[in-house]
Amino acid sequence: MSPTHRPHPVVPASSSRVLPPPAPPTILDPPPARSNSTRHSRAPHEPFLSDAPPPPDSWIAVETLPIEYRLVARLPGFRRDAITLAARRRRVLHVVADSWEPGGGHFERRISFGYDADLSQVRAEFDGEILRVIVPRRTPILTWYGEACE
Secondary structure (H helix, E strand, O other): OOOOOOOOOOOHHHHOOOOOOOOOOEOOOOOOOOHHHHHOOOOOOOOOOOOOOOOOOOOEEEEOOOOOEEEEEOOOOOOHHHHEEEOOOOOEEEEEEOOOOOOOOOOEEEOOOOOOOOHHHHHEEEEOOOEEEEEEEOOOOOOOOOEEOO
């Protein structure tokens, strides 16, 4: 080894920078219902999206596991082709379902995740009543310097 070339020192993992734990998932409040004044100002045709509230027995829950987040939503009366999942700002998952059938309604929730959620790899399945969504968690990669990077 030449005298001018020095290898980078290896920093022990114990002295490396430690990332704070990610924020737990948070189910954000649904958007406010439209007021009667905005309803009267609309054109005289059927609205594209349903103004009806979600069915009373619909709900959503989030479970945190070491390698993934699991969302389970009960959406009775909704069809698979009327459910949309969208990632917003790389930290928020937007779940929207609409049903124009009698007893249907509009279900909308936003779930905010910490830095470790990989919203580009979301998987979902719907069995006609229960929507199951898997959001993988990223693990910080330790470089040979001992630094954590995302």
